[in-house]
Amino acid sequence: METPQIQPSALTPPEGHETLASATVVDFWRWALGDLRMNNARGHLAEFLVARSLGDRSPTRIEWGPYDVKAADGTLIEVKATGRLQSWATKKLSPPTWSFKSVRAHRVWSDPLGAYVEVDPATRVHVWVFALQTATDPNLYDPLSITQWEFRVMPHSQLLAANQTSARLSFLDRLGIKPVSYDQLPRAVATARRQNDQGVG
Numbered sequence: 551m552e553t554p555q556i557q558p559s560a561l562t563p564p565e566g567h568e569t570l571a572s573a574t575v576v577d578f579w580r581w582a583l584g585d586l587r588m589n590n591a592r593g594h595l596a597e598f599l600v601a602r603s604l605g606d607r608s609p610t611r612i613e614w615g616p617y618d619v620k621a622a623d624g625t626l627i628e629v630k631a632t633g634r635l636q637s638w639a640t641k642k643l644s645p646p647t648w649s650f651k652s653v654r655a656h657r658v659w660s661d662p663l664g665a666y667v668e669v670d671p672a673t674r675v676h677v678w679v680f681a682l683q684t685a686t687d688p689n690l691y692d693p694l695s696i697t698q699w700e701f702r703v704m705p706h707s708q709l710l711a712a713n714q715t716s717a718r719l720s721f722l723d724r725l726g727i728k729p730v731s732y733d734q735l736p737r738a739v740a741t742a743r744r745q746n747d748q749g750v751g
Contacts, residue, residue: 555663555664585637586693587637587691592631592632593629595693596630596631596681599681599696599699600619600627600679600681600735601618601619603732603735604619604736605622606620607620614659616655616659616669616675617674619679623743625677626674626676626677627675627677627679627739628675628677628678629679629681630650630678630679631680631682632648632681633683634646634683634684634686635685635686635688643686645719646682646718647716648716648717649716650709650717653671653706653714654671654710655671656668656669656670656671657669672707672710675706676705676706677703677704677705677739678704678705678706678709679702679704679735679739680703680704682702682729684699684700685698696732699732700729700730700731701730701735701738702730703727703738703739703742704722704725704727704742705743707746707749712725
């Protein structure tokens, strides 16, 4: 007999004023995500920017989801982020590098089943967005400045065909993947989705 799944209760996202001990949820958010230059926080911020740009209706980020963003038109997107500056002292600017080991993922978590399920790596997502925080002056670095972000958008089929799991700017430049601004992101994603559906790569 199959063991019944323990399903989580319905989620009500906090608004920030809720209290825990002598603090509020806003105090926790400030403590946990107060430095948006940190790698994890910067990645979450990039996902949020892409989600807002593309009309993702998800109320919260899903840590274990099979994709990062679902656009309003159903396009499934993976988002990777990096930056030239870090939240710690460095001797020189960091060369922009993205890791995407999940490009060939063939097992994803199914929440309804409470288990991993097999998927076709070629159809798991449609588009990849490589976000770059471009600031080079620590005194001017502002993670919340949209003008300091640029995005490179690539069809999943093309990335899959490249047979790599990490890349620097030179890799994207060789493939002709040009940077776009935040305002240009929806059009770039729509173009990449069409290319992916046509099997570009």
